[in-house]
Amino acid sequence: MVLLSKYSLVLLSGGIGKRMQINIPKQFLLLAGKPIFIHVLEKIERLHQVEEVVMPCPVEFMEKTESIIGEYGFHTPIKIIEGGSSRQESVYLGLLQCSNEQVIIHEAVRPFIxxxxxxxxxxxxxxxxIFGLDIPFTVLKGKEFVEENLERSQLVNVQLPHKYNTSKLLYAHECARQDREExxxxxxxxxxxxxxxxxxxxxxxxxxxxxxPIDRIIAEAIYKNSVYMEG
Structure with missing residues (x-):
C-alpha cells in the first residue's frame, strides 16, 4: 500500500536567481532570518515517512549548502549532489540517488508548503x-496574435510538491532524455x-x-501571518 511506503524527497535547489536579479541561488535568500530552503527542510524533518532528502544544487554552491545545513542539526539524512544544466536534468540526477519506492519532488524556493x-x-x-489551483483569469493561446481560446475551467495551475512511483518517474525521465524532450x-x-x-x-x-523580486515582498507578508509557517 502506498500509504505505508517510505519516501525519498528530491529538493530542487538549482536556480541561480536570474529573474531575482542576484548572483546567488534564490534558496540562500533570507526569510525571517533563515535561508529559504531551511524553512522547507524544517517541514520535511517532521515527516516520519521521508527517510532521505536529495538536494541537486549548483556545484559551486554545494559546500555552502552543506555548511548551512550543518548549522541546523537535521536528523533526516540529506545528500547534496551536483545539479544538472536544467531543472529536468536535476530531477533525473536526484532520482538516480533515491533508494525508496516512492519519491516526493519539491522546490527549495517554495517555503510555505x-x-x-x-x-x-x-x-x-x-x-x-500533485497539487494544483484553479486558474482565476482568462487564458488565450498566442504570442503576437490570439490563436485559440482556452477553457480555463479545464486547466490547472500546477504546484509542487508532487509524489510519484520512483521507478516509473525515472523511466519517464530516461525516455525524455532519449527523445530529447523538454x-x-x-x-x-x-x-x-x-x-x-x-x-x-x-x-x-x-x-x-x-x-x-516582488515574490520576496509577498513572502514576507505571508510569513507575518505565521500560521503558514507553523504547520
Whole structure:
C-alpha cells in the first residue's frame, strides 16, 4: 500500500536567481532570518515517512549548502549532489540517488508548503499526485496574435510538491532524455509517457514559488501571518 511506503524527497535547489536579479541561488535568500530552503527542510524533518532528502544544487554552491545545513542539526539524512544544466536534468540526477519506492519532488524556493500539506500528499491513495489551483483569469493561446481560446475551467495551475512511483518517474525521465524532450515540470513529463491518471489535490494560494523580486515582498507578508509557517 502506498500509504505505508517510505519516501525519498528530491529538493530542487538549482536556480541561480536570474529573474531575482542576484548572483546567488534564490534558496540562500533570507526569510525571517533563515535561508529559504531551511524553512522547507524544517517541514520535511517532521515527516516520519521521508527517510532521505536529495538536494541537486549548483556545484559551486554545494559546500555552502552543506555548511548551512550543518548549522541546523537535521536528523533526516540529506545528500547534496551536483545539479544538472536544467531543472529536468536535476530531477533525473536526484532520482538516480533515491533508494525508496516512492519519491516526493519539491522546490527549495517554495517555503510555505505546510507539514499538513506534505502529509495530505503522502496520505493520498493514488500513487501519483500533485497539487494544483484553479486558474482565476482568462487564458488565450498566442504570442503576437490570439490563436485559440482556452477553457480555463479545464486547466490547472500546477504546484509542487508532487509524489510519484520512483521507478516509473525515472523511466519517464530516461525516455525524455532519449527523445530529447523538454518539460517544465514532472507531471507533464510523466503523463506524456504513461498517459495514466495523476491525482490533483487542492493547492494552497500561499504556496508560492519565490523567483522574482516582488515574490520576496509577498513572502514576507505571508510569513507575518505565521500560521503558514507553523504547520
Amino acid at each position: 505546510t507539514v499538513e500539506g506534505f502529509q495530505e500528499l503522502i496520505n493520498e491513495r493514488s500513487e501519483d499526485a 518539460f517544465t515540470e514532472d507531471a507533464s513529463l510523466y503523463f506524456h509517457y504513461f498517459q495514466s491518471p495523476i491525482a490533483i489535490l487542492k493547492g494552497f494560494e500561499e504556496n508560492i514559488k519565490i523567483t522574482k
